Amino acid sequence: MIGWPPKGGSISPTTLALLGGFVLVALAARQIAFGARRLRLPLITGFLVTGMLAGPHVLGLVSADAVGQLRFIDEIALGFIALAAGAEFHLPAMRRRWRNIAGIASGLVVVTFLLGSLGFYLLSAFIPALAALPPVARIAVAMLAGSVLIARSPSSAIAIVNELRAKGPFTRTVLGVTIVMDVVVIIWFSGTSAFADAVIADVGIGVGFALLLLGELLAATLVGALLAGASHLILSLRCGWRLKAPLILLASYAIFPLSSAVRIWTHVHAPFEILLEPLFICMVAGFTLTNWTRHRNELGRILQEAGPPVYVAFFTLAGASLALDQLLRLWPIALALFGIRLVAIAIGSTLGGILTRAPARHTRLSWMTFVTQAGVGLGLAKEVARAFPAWGEPFAALLIAVIVINQLIGPPMLKWAIHRIGEAHERAAGGLTAGGEQHALIFGLESQSLALARQLAAHNWQARIISRRARQRADSELAAADVEIEPIDDLGLESLRRIGADRAKVIVTLLSDDENYEIATHAYEDFGTDTLIVRLDNREHLQRFQKMGALVVDPSNAIVSLLDHLVRSPTAASLLLGFDGEQDVIDVVVRNPGLEGIALRDLDLPLDTLIVAVHRGDQTLSSHGFTRLQRGDRLTVIGRPQSLHTVERRCCA
Secondary structure (H helix, E strand, O other), X not given: OOOOOOHHHOOOHHHHHHXXXXXXXXXXXXXXXXXXXXXXXXXXXXXXXXHHHHOOXXXXXXXXXXXXXOHHHHHHHHHHHHHHHHHOOOHHHHXXXXXXXXXXXXXXXXXXXXXXXXXXXXXXXXXXXXXXXXHHHHHHHXXXXXXXXXXXXXXXXXXXXXXXXXXXXXHHHHHHHHHHHHHHHHHHHHHHHHHHHHHHOOOOOOHHHHHHHHHHHHHHHHHHHHHHHHHHHHHOOOOOHHHHHHHHHHHHHOHHHHHHHHHHHHHHHOOOOOOOOHHHHHHHHHHHHHHHOOOHHHHHHHHHHHHHHHHHHHHHHHHHHOOXXXXXXXXXXXXXXXXXXXXXXXXXXXXXXXXXXXXXXXXHHHHHHOOOOOHHHXXXXXXXXXXXXXXXXXXXXXXXXXXXXXXXXXXXXXXXXXXHHOOOOOOOOOHHHXXXXXXXXXXXXXXXXXXXXXXXXXXXXXXXXXXXXHHHOOHHHHHOOOOEEXXXXXXXXXXXXXXXXXXXXXXXXXXXXXXXXXXXXXXXHXXXXXXXXXXXXXXXXXXXXXXXXXXEEOHHHHHHHHHHHHHHOHHHHHHHHOOOOOOEEEEEEOOOHHHOOOEHHHOOOOOOOEEEEEEEOOEEEOOOOOOEOOOOOEEEEEEOHHHHHHHHHHHHO
């Protein structure tokens, strides 16, 4: 069952060579997956497809033997996934909406398990490897399938919520239910896996079996608490997260050989076999760490930083190990099972909403938010394939096909539901693609805002200062300021439109954090302002501005940071600060359709200019000569002022 330790007790040179080759395939999978995002495909799909293409059934870059020898990668990733699932279950965050979350989750678990198990049992008659099993064994296998179908994808849901900046009671309930479901599914799967193991091994099911199952769960909980203790010691080390992350991964991975050793020893020396489910143990450890230790934030950072490479390796290897020949035959059955799961989700979420008296509009739409599946579901399917090799491959192939469909259909449905309910707060259309002059609005009347407006005017910007105190200043005092100062009565949407905030290229806020946030929210959600700059008063509010892509200036450490750059890189710092009168730095947005697809080396630009960065969406591209431009790209250019004007004209023509 477990791919460790290797023969001979150590990793052979052959395994190391296979590992090196797989790393190259995984790196290619990462690039392909990020390229596939342009087609609005989930990353998991790119990883799985690349793995399938590289696997033994297509290109053969990863052979069947290699998949077996690299099984320890699966186990490292599965321990990580279960640890992350437990860590997401933060009791204080759930407590406020516990009644709604528990009601909807209960409806989803019961109905999805019952209908999913029934549907799989009926469909298994069309799968030769399963149709040959006795009816009781097929029932046990169907229960395993029903357990896997319960799983959701908290990572996908959280990513979409962050992308939409969604907030409100509907969003909080959806996230709570999704997280609870991934914890419940691991517990549920542990029970059904033990039941299936007993049925297929022809062990009597009675009071003794129930006591054994209860004992296994209690023992696994104890081991999970011990793993949490070991992880607590690791997190207490005085070193950076880059050292702690591999230690945490190794600690969770160690549970797999431990589980295998306990199972083998009890099989030989005891009258019964004890199965300690590794996923359940790691989930208990994550749950304990996030709720009863002071390391919740640090653990969250480690999971966030280590997650991308772990998921790339796991899903790519899952694609390579997929029985593609069986998958192609099982697609019609996978579509039918997907439909059954969708109906079960609709019934279960509706019943849960009715029982908890959720708003009718929420109840009608909530089912659309629970379709996504990813890491935990895929991990459980692969666990079954390893534990039951006689029929595990077609079982895993079928359920992975269902998971891929769910991951393709689920995220768009979740987005649509959040938009429909009115809790999405995305950036408004326009922004960097909009034309217009270099127009800046500076909120706050003080010496710094006056100095900034004058400096922008010296660089041919139209800068205005907006102030709620302007009416209190004498007209003669404002006239002497030699800067356009405009009064505003409040910071509401209509007042901001009246002063032209919807047409500003840049908005700078120098007010209190609450006032800055009110302006920033309108700039982001209603205007799609190109650049938003915020002066921060309290660092506790940093994250909420960063989520809107604002450039945040923290006065408490800005001077120290500036002095640091002047010490370590005086030339670059002097250039950016404008000390060098012969050179300047600007950002130029490519709007000229004639530059679409042109490589940087083919641009006819003044010889004294240099493009130091190309920004495309949320990414910064390396600005080598072969980088090809797209409309909407933002170029950071250094050069003499008159040459920079030439660059602006050519890019914006």
